[in-house]
């Protein structure tokens with residue numbers, strides 16, 4: 001069935017997708033509170049790996065660090081994908097970075113926009129946030145049972161649509177391109193690229209993912225401030241390690257390893 005108006009529908013998304021796992025099952029909603037919640041319930045109920053949940057609008061979209069995620073109707077990609085990476089919870093950073101690289105690559109390919117990644121997974125264009133990724137895992141005795149990867153991309157959102165408090169920091173692909181972007185083609189490319197990067201992780205090739213992340217990073221070699229669990233640290237971001245943690249050199253020379261947090265870049269570009 002073709003999408004009514006501009007609604008994305010499962011058959012259209014699956015048509016010509018060419019993936020083996022990601023997108024085997026696709027659910028599309030006109031409106032939901034959060035695709036994360038729906039996907040989580042499906043995964044708990046035994047949904048297979050690669051199941052995708054997409055909504056035209058989220059009324060309670062979730063961002064990282066307990067924030068809200070602005071998800072207006074028909075103007076973005078608000079979607080969650082269920083993954084079953086056979087990995088320990090301590091290696092979830094790898095999954096997170098792989099997803100960020102996959103989505104950044106897909107946007108680059110579809111739009112040629114200079115998308116960069118702020119650690120761990122903010123998608124920035126010219127220093128403004130165009131999208132983000134939220135990974136939520138459910139684990140059992142040292143093994144990840146499933147991960148729900150939430151993908152939020154401001155595709156065709158006009159600047160004035162953003163709430164006042166976001167307007168200075170947020171952007172959309174449409175604002176950066178000066179024209180609308182096909183959500184269907186972009187979403188299909190995201191699903192394909194996500195599958196490629198999941199395969200790299202399964203083949204234990206995280207170093208390839210890490211190298212591409214380094215190339216796309218807007219964080220490395222910059223002076224940053226990170227707040228995490230009530231602690232604030234400042235230093236120079238030097239690298240990521242083999243688990244995707246950020247390494248920050250403090251003024252004392254000590255290298256601090258960070259597995260989460262909110263990064264602010266301190267120096268001017």
Ligand code: BTN
Pocket residue numbers: 033034035036058060061062063064065067069071077078079080121122131132133134149150151152153
């Ligand atoms: C971030 O804070 O940068 C991550 C944002 C993730 C938003 C997406 S939109 C689809 C999925 N459902 C949600 O409620 N959140 C994620």
